[in-house]
Amino acid sequence: MKNKVIGRGKFYVIGKGPAGPQMATLQALNMIEQMDAIVAPDNDVKLFAEYVGEKPVLFDPWEGFWNYEGKQMLDLTEDEMEKFRIKRFNLRDERVNTIKEFLIQGKDVALLDAGNPCFFGPSHWYVEQFDQQDIVIIPGMGCEAAALAALGKSIIPSYDTRFVMQTAPLYLEGWEQILKDLNQYPVSIVAYMTLSNPKKLFAGLEKLYPTDMPCAIVYWAGYPDKQRVIRGTVADMGQKLSEDEENHMGLLFIGRFLNGKPYEAAMKQQ
Template sequence: MMSSLARRAKRFSQVQVIVGMLMIFVALLAGAANYAFAARGDSRPQLYLVSVGSGDPDNITLRAVNVIKDADIIFCDKEMRDRFPILLQGKEIHDPGFGIFAIYGKSPEEAKKNKRFNYEEKIKEFNEINSIIRKAVSEGKTVAVLDSGDPTIYGPNMWYMEAFEDLNPQIVPGISCFNAANAALKKGVTSGKKTHSVILTASFGNEDYSGLDSIENLAATQATMVFFTMFLDLEKVVKKLKTHYPPQTPIAIVLYAGYREKEKIIQGTLDTILEKTKGEKLPFEHLIYVGDFITNRYKTADK
């Protein structure tokens, strides 16, 4: 019987072959894209914020592969380098400056209140990134900043779009962990019994947050809610949700959405989920869904 390690190695090899084939295919698309830009009289963008998708490497889109292939300079973390070794081979690669989002656009006094990131270090990183990108663009080079999931949903690199607004940066969309988790649940998130709306939120993860979209205000609608779980305390969330949702309201926790080998779902109700997760350390990569869509069916059982 093939071991788990052997299966992962085989899977990784297959993914790299697929990515290699995609690179050949998108080379043909690149010629067509360049022709389209020239025909319109537009200059091709030189700075991109590119989603590489969530989970396994083959969740990346053709457009993302194409842009990365044509880029001269890449900004990405080590995890992405390990996920796409063939695609990034021979590229000039720099660190994207995780945490700059916490200080960008703020006064030094305000930014230094953030205890998670060192202000001076992040300012230094920003100045280095700014210099690299502007020099590259002035030399006619193309730069791609890589991001996981959908960069516009709680993405740490959206500050690039404002900092380099004068360079007309473009976003290449991709599969969010939200999309991947929806697929794992095999349910239509807008197909609830009582509501057809979905709220995406991470507001409860920050203890200092004082916006109008508190969990109590959001829960009052009893719409389907999806929690992006940065610094989230499940016990506190369940307690607050119970002030508006019935205790039998379905809840699902999707772990490692988009990873075929690791993806897992823990399902229960607001009354049972804490017991079902007791003793289990939830990873950083998980989403929490609350809503009756989880158990709703188009066809009810025959009576």
């Protein structure tokens, strides 16, 4: 049951998993059904239509979030980027006010966020504008869980690996030096948002890792009709990714765990 203050609604962020209802938790599906209004893009509304029902959909939270005047965020000039920032903040504030009006009326609003909303979760663009008492976050399965299931390997323990690093190249200023330092230790890497310039990424990785270091990319993890895996090495993965038509939905894995029997090897070493 929902735990809410009488007379005031709450803003729910519901982690819906990496795909449709088949990858969502029972808690997530139950909470979607209980909401008074939904914030979600059209595709998610269609995927979860059975649970959304006739509830009003207030807006698509990501419309205007990643692009400006028909151009993707990464392709903007410095002047366009400045204008984009102003427009995006103003748009965010307008939408937050819309949600708050519903909460004042005692209605509960849910934003459907992909995967795990607290890991690379853009929903916090909205969450941080509310009082903590007005927020409820429903956890969801991240795409890395679905992707690792597709790979069928233990990322840790595996061989002598000591930890797993989850990041994205665009969040690592001077990432080549960071990876050079980390390369002193046995580490497996899960990298998000790596498809924009794979040749450049792997040109840097080739300077740090043996050319036979295994890699894999899982496209559309968790989507039964779209999921696929491409395997390779640091030496050839950049070329493989640059030749693939998909340039958005892919999760990259790098590490020895992709070969052999990594869990058994770890047990023997222990």
